[in-house]
Amino acid sequence: MVKALVVDDSRFMREVLKNILEKGGIEVVGAAENGVEAVEKAGALNPDVITMDLEMPEMGGLEAIENIMDETPTPILVISSHSTKKAEMTMEALDRGAVDFFVKPGGDKSIEISRMSSELVQKVRAVAGTEPVIDISSERQTDFKGIKDIEGQPTLIIGASTGGPKCVEKVLSDLPLESGFKIIVVQHMSSPFTKQFAKRLDRSSEYKIRESGERDKIRVGEGLVARGGHHLKVISYQKDRVGVRLTNSPPVNSIRPAIDVTMMSAARKVDGVLVGTLLTGMGRDGVDGARAIKEVGGSVIVQDEATSQVFGIPKRAIEAGVVDRVLPINEIPKNILDVVRS
Template sequence: MTDAVVVDDSHFMRTVIADILEDGGIEVVAQAGDGEAGVEAVADHDPDVVTMDVEMPKMNGIEAVAEIMATNPTPVVMLSAHTDEGADATFEALENGAVDFLAKPGGEVSTEISAHSDALVETVRSATRADPESVEEVDDPVGTLETDHGFVDDPTLVIGASTGGPRVVESVVASLPPEADLRVLVVQHMPDGFTARFADRLDRRSEYDVREAEDGMRIGGGEAVVAKGDYHMEVAGYGGGRLRIRLQQDEPRHGVRPAIDVTMETAAEMVDGPLTGVVLTGMGSDGAVGIEAIADAGGATLAQDEETSSVFGIPARAIETGRVDRVCSADEMGTAILDTFREEA
């Protein structure tokens, strides 16, 4: 039996969340009305997973996550308001060690969350497989990587990630030097309303011009796009060193939209220049088919190692295909990417 602690300042929401989890076979061993009480409940009950609200009295969710990770590391799933402020706070919590998040569909207090009960139970169950201490393996970027070799012309990089991915993606993209002149496509499993904020964070923390994907947009060297939540992102055209992006809402693949496979497969089909595919931490098998497609097209393929992955699902499934060229830690990934694009001496 999976044990959970539910932390939310709304008694109503605690009851709704606890009922959903209990109906899904997850035992709620404690509830707490603020972050301080939540930290104490985790220490007292040592649960398998915690659901954590963001805005609470005494100690908010961001501070509570940091305290839990420092004293009793436990997988934490953030439940945040579907607002810009909620998204920003959620990313801060992910930086502090939370492994995943789910947006509250109707704001801070809403019965609408019951309509998303399956997603809540699935997200909480997936989080129990995460290693909450793996985030410590990812150093905050202090600048772009040193470069002492030239790079190939018109390189394209596709990065796919899920659970535990935002912090790793930020670190990797922030480490890429502008002189590499990459075209970067990022597919992070994340709902609509959060991907734009994620793109803003990447833009602030890197030397690349990062935007949320728009249908029909074109990107060139030194630019990056983040797949828009609830849309698959395809590479619809390639010419003159620029990629053309198409967004579509075909059925989810692997239960997700955007799907990593969609972007990788279309990149493998359309891009005739240097191409590298990277799969990072996450639950499930999305990306394995895409990695195979990139390898079949003559591109390079990389996967994050188990030690630094919060959830070693997506990288493991890709590695099992036998088409991954190199497995490396989160901290090594930026250098590994650049190695695939260096000019031969």
């Protein structure tokens, strides 16, 4: 049985979370009302997973996450809420070691979280099953030789879920602007978190990255992050630009934005070099999209098990036989360039 530690400064929310998790078959071994207690109980109770609030007295969630990662590394699921401030804090929490986050509907102390109990339980179980991965902050391994000879101004689509933000950032920060990609990122994430994620990618990459608009165009040297809560479809293609639009069509693979929607639409429209990359995450989203890319002569690269926090999406694609290369995250940027060179 998965053992969880619940951390929240609201007694009401601690009880709500405890009831949801226990009804879902997860043993709640303890609770903490601030970061100081969270650090102490993480060491004393040895939970499989911690649900972490961010704004708490004495010690906030960000500091608590950092201390736990230093002293007793434990998978952490941040419990956040819809606001720009919380989105910024949540991105910082992922930087400090949290695996994923769950958005509380209806505000910090709303009972509405109960209607999403099954999704919360699923996320807690997924995060509990993660393992620490190798350092992905190493120096760029990109081989610049032949970059100027790349033709066709290639299109790159990156799909990721649980554990994905750091890995997406690693790939984009290692891709040189000279390679001339047009980039689309589909990260399983809600809005306004996708906007903050795009800003973070823009700061760390040579490419100009932004959250997608209702109708948008991606030019050479630019990238878009699919806006949370919407599918992103490729609707037009020219050598130097890709046209996209957002849709509110039903979730695919129980998620919106779905990787499959973007990859399959790109396979139909992109008449040029097309590369699909699937990174860490749970579920099978991206498998059909990868197959579509392969069918039109594109290439598919997936992250290996050793560096994936959740080896779900890449594993399903490998099992489906729609993958060209399986690689550690640090080697993926170089191999993306190798693919388009060839």
